[in-house]
Amino acid sequence: xxxxxxxxxxxxxxxxxxxxxxxxxxxxxxxxxxxxxxxxxxxxxxxxxxxxxxxxxxxxxxxxxxxxxxxxxxxxxxxxxxxxxxxxxxxxxxxxxxxxxxxxxxxxxxxxxxxxxx
Amino acid sequence: xxxxxxxxxxxxxxxxxxxxxxxxxxxxxxxxxxxxxxxxxxxxxxxxxxxxxxxxxxxxxxxxxxxxxxxxxxxxxxxxxxxxxxxxxxxxxxxxxxxxxxxxxxxx
Numbered sequence: 001x002x003x004x005x006x007x008x009x010x011x012x013x014x015x016x017x018x019x020x021x022x023x024x025x026x027x028x029x030x031x032x033x034x035x036x037x038x039x040x041x042x043x044x045x046x047x048x049x050x051x052x053x054x055x056x057x058x059x060x061x062x063x064x065x066x067x068x069x070x071x072x073x074x075x076x077x078x079x080x081x082x083x084x085x086x087x088x089x090x091x092x093x094x095x096x097x098x099x100x101x102x103x104x105x106x107x108x109x110x111x112x113x114x115x116x117x118x
Numbered sequence: 119x120x121x122x123x124x125x126x127x128x129x130x131x132x133x134x135x136x137x138x139x140x141x142x143x144x145x146x147x148x149x150x151x152x153x154x155x156x157x158x159x160x161x162x163x164x165x166x167x168x169x170x171x172x173x174x175x176x177x178x179x180x181x182x183x184x185x186x187x188x189x190x191x192x193x194x195x196x197x198x199x200x201x202x203x204x205x206x207x208x209x210x211x212x213x214x215x216x217x218x219x220x221x222x223x224x225x226x
Binding site: 062095097106110 | 149155164174214216218220
């Protein structure tokens with residue numbers, strides 16, 4: 001069965017960086033993209049961008065351009081999302097999701113809480 | 119960027135009633151690439167509907183989606199206790215992909 005398992009919760013200081021991992025199993029990793037979505041406490045879903053696991057092409061939302069990098073390691077079927085220059089309003093649960101292209105985001109990781117606090 | 123506006127913000131209904139949720143796009147959604155997700159507290163979202171009207175694997179047939187262009191609807195017939203949750207629409211036809219702000223379906 002398809003599973004996306006994310007790394008554990010992180011606490012970071014403002015200005016630091018965080019790197020969240022998302023290990024995929026149960027399907028051919030390079031056949032789908034991975035998207036990242038975050039959710040601030042009590043708020044809605046915010047799309048961050050996505051990466052093709054086939055060729056590594058990325059597409060980020062303009063708001064995060066220059067601060068976010070999404071990568072994949074096909075040898076371990078793992079996707080990564082690094083966010084730099086963290087601010088307090090980056091505090092959120094970060095989700096990875098499998099991109100099914102014509103079918104939306106069909107599988108999701110369990111979420112990783114990133115807390116940014118001095 | 120396509121802005122999705124969901125209404126109402128909160129829907130108060132009783133089990134067994136029908137829920138009708140709306141998602142309006144600021145411009146036409148390409149190829150009806152419109153999805154609906156359900157999210158319960160402390161859980162990741164779950165895909166319900168894709169392509170505006172196709173149910174995802176394992177989704178009960180009381181969930182149905184309709185619409186095209188800029189107006190889309192999620193209907194939940196005969197609400198079950200487990201259906202009380204927050205629902206989000208998402209368009210994935212035009213970059214950047216975007217989500218609506220959500221509709222909470224609560225028990226009346």
